[in-house]
Amino acid sequence: MPLLEGEIRSSFAMTEPDVASSDATNIQLAIERDGDQYVLNGRKWWISNALHPNCRIMIVMGKTATDGPRHRQQSMILVPLDTPGVDVVRNLPVFGYQDQEGHAEIVFSDVRVPSANLIAGEGDGFMIAQARLGPGRIHHCMRAIGAAERALEAMCARAVSRHTFGAPVATRGNVQDWIAESRIEIEMARLLTLKAAWLMDTVGNKHARTEIAAIKVAAPNVALKVLDRAIQVHGGGGVSDDFFLATAYAHLRTLRLADGPDEVHKLSIARRELAPHITRAE
Numbered sequence: 001m002p003l004l005e006g007e008i009r010s011s012f013a014m015t016e017p018d019v020a021s022s023d024a025t026n027i028q029l030a031i032e033r034d035g036d037q038y039v040l041n042g043r044k045w046w047i048s049n050a051l052h053p054n055c056r057i058m059i060v061m062g063k064t065a066t067d068g069p070r071h072r073q074q075s076m077i078l079v080p081l082d083t084p085g086v087d088v089v090r091n092l093p094v095f096g097y098q099d100q101e102g103h104a105e106i107v108f109s110d111v112r113v114p115s116a117n118l119i120a121g122e123g124d125g126f127m128i129a130q131a132r133l134g135p136g137r138i139h140h141c142m143r144a145i146g147a148a149e150r151a152l153e154a155m156c157a158r159a160v161s162r163h164t165f166g167a168p169v170a171t172r173g174n175v176q177d178w179i180a181e182s183r184i185e186i187e188m189a190r191l192l193t194l195k196a197a198w199l200m201d202t203v204g205n206k207h208a209r210t211e212i213a214a215i216k217v218a219a220p221n222v223a224l225k226v227l228d229r230a231i232q233v234h235g236g237g238g239v240s241d242d243f244f245l246a247t248a249y250a251h252l253r254t255l256r257l258a259d260g261p262d263e264v265h266k267l268s269i270a271r272r273e274l275a276p277h278i279t280r281a282e
């Protein structure tokens with residue numbers, strides 16, 4: 001299998017420019033059956049990886065039905081990137097940076113693929129998304145913690161080496177407070193990530209939903225706080241590209257949106273916390 005061997009890459013196409021896609025029931029791309037084929041029409045954006053030279057295939061989420069239960073109208077289907085009618089119209093920048101693998105806007109015009117390309121069955125889109133997105137999210141969190149750790153190290157090294165008003169910046173109370181807070185927050189995020197990973201391994205993704213959502217909010221926010229402090233300690237250099245801090249900040253800021261905005265993860269945590277109280281109150 002070339003994908004598992006790492007010879008080719010894939011991308012996941014769900015988000016659409018025309019609708020609020022953090023509520024995936026809004027997505028509109030049409031997947032219509034026509035004999036032994038499906039025909040796709042619609043527009044997607046922020047499709048990461050799609051501009052990588054080895055990216056060959058997309059998992060596209062769209063609607064195979066426009067009526068029936070709200071979470072059973074969506075399906076996922078495999079679409080090779082070189083299928084006629086697939087048009088990559090642009091690479092979206094992130095705060096002005098062009099990411100190496102790219103974030104594509106893609107138009108689908110009468111794109112035809114064999115019906116066998118449908119993953120699982122019609123209406124299974126949400127079920128597949130819920131099963132697969134957890135492992136992806138925890139990877140983001142691990143990388144965010146790694147970036148935070150690196151930023152703390154850079155902050156300490158810089159604070160020790162720069163002198164102002166007769167003393168190293170590292171001797172200032174506020175800087176020591178930033179360093180200490182950073183260590184505390186990183187360790188909290190790391191332990192919550194480990195707990196989520198342990199639950200995924202031992203009781204499965206479904207039972208780790210609260211922890212996965214919690215860490216998806218906590219880890220990028222912690223990393224951004226630490227990076228922001230490290231940037232401040234680096235002075236003007238911190239926002240330049242002489243250090244990794246500015247690019248890391250831009251990248252990590254997107255993690256508060258990509259794979260679901262903070263607010264949507266908090267909504268799902270709050271719903272589960274409230275559920276037993278609502279049942280009791282009824």
Ligand SMILES: Cc1cc2nc3c(=O)[nH]c(=O)nc-3n(C[C@H](O)[C@H](O)[C@H](O)COP(=O)(O)OP(=O)(O)OC[C@H]3O[C@@H](n4cnc5c(N)ncnc54)[C@H](O)[C@@H]3O)c2cc1C
Binds near residue numbers: 011019021022045049
């Ligand atoms: C760098 C990057 C890479 C990405 N990669 C991919 C990819 O590979 N594939 C893909 O399909 N998508 C990808 N995305 C898209 C990302 O998943 C969406 O941007 C995200 O899900 C939000 O959808 P939206 O942009 O349509 O925002 P909208 O749905 O319009 O939401 C806007 C804002 O509304 C607020 N909001 C939404 N719901 C609630 C609520 N219940 N309560 C309070 N506030 C709320 C949130 O603050 C949210 O940010 C990527 C995005 C970025 C920035």
